[in-house]
Amino acid sequence: DQQVKQNSPSLSVQEGRISILNCDYTNSMFDYFLWYKKYPAEGPTFLISISSIKDKNEDGRFTVFLNKSAKHLSLHIVPSQPGDSAVYFCAASGTTSGTYKYIFGTGTRLKVLA
Amino acid sequence: DAGVTQSPTHLIKTRGQQVTLRCSPKSGHDTVSWYQQALGQGPQFIFQYYEEEERQRGNFPDRFSGHQFPNYSSELNVNALLLGDSALYLCASSFYEQPQHFGDGTRLSIL
Numbered sequence: 001d002q003q004v005k006q007n008s009p010s011l012s013v014q015e016g017r018i019s020i021l022n023c024d025y026t027n028s029m030f031d032y033f034l035w036y037k038k039y040p041a042e043g044p045t046f047l048i049s050i051s052s053i054k055d056k057n058e059d060g061r062f063t064v065f066l067n068k069s070a071k072h073l074s075l076h077i078v079p080s081q082p083g084d085s086a087v088y089f090c091a092a093s094g095t096t097s098g099t100y101k102y103i104f105g106t107g108t109r110l111k112v113l114a
Numbered sequence: 115d116a117g118v119t120q121s122p123t124h125l126i127k128t129r130g131q132q133v134t135l136r137c138s139p140k141s142g143h144d145t146v147s148w149y150q151q152a153l154g155q156g157p158q159f160i161f162q163y164y165e166e167e168e169r170q171r172g173n174f175p176d177r178f179s180g181h182q183f184p185n186y187s188s189e190l191n192v193n194a195l196l197l198g199d200s201a202l203y204l205c206a207s208s209f210y211e212q213p214q215h216f217g218d219g220t221r222l223s224i225l
């Protein structure tokens with residue numbers, strides 16, 4: 001039962017262009033969503049989060065969009081840089097329901113071509 | 115400011131053995147969560163410790179147990195190891211509702 005899905009295992013983007021990573025969820029109790037980046041041999045690094053009371057959150061080159069009715073979120077990276085090449089995980093949590101665990105997707109490997 | 119530290123980095127065990135993994139949280143964090151990440155998968159929640167008690171548990175058997183110490187550090191114990199327990203074990207720490215910060219993990223291989 002995959003409650004958080006990242007349907008694209010990989011994505012290649014040219015340097016300077018926009019990278020769009022997608023994530024779908026099925027549990028309507030989720031109210032907090034996060035994106036993590038993971039380099040090989042390192043732990044996941046927190047990138048950006050969004051609460052369900054918002055539909056957009058920006059932090060520098062990273063923007064997360066949340067569409068609650070579609071149960072869909074996306075991460076936009078503009079402009080993409082070679083150092084952004086990594087595996088990106090989306091995660092969801094239900095903080096208001098007292099659920100502290102994060103449910104992760106299977107990840108999308110982003111490759112930014114110079 | 116040290117982040118989340120985990121030890122050991124790598125570990126090789128045989129089936130049936132027991133293992134203990136250790137985690138020191140980031141300074142200022144009081145909550146520790148453990149995750150298992152199999153190859154090609156996302157991290158799966160094992161359990162979370164807060165105030166030295168298990169606050170929430172994922173879908174893992176009782177062979178997986180943990181502990182949190184008064185200094186907020188934590189241990190993950192796995193008994194009767196199975197081949198399927200081979201994975202990267204990640205520790206994450208947090209404070210209140212802030213995002214969890216992860217360590218670099220312990221790679222456990224079962225022969």
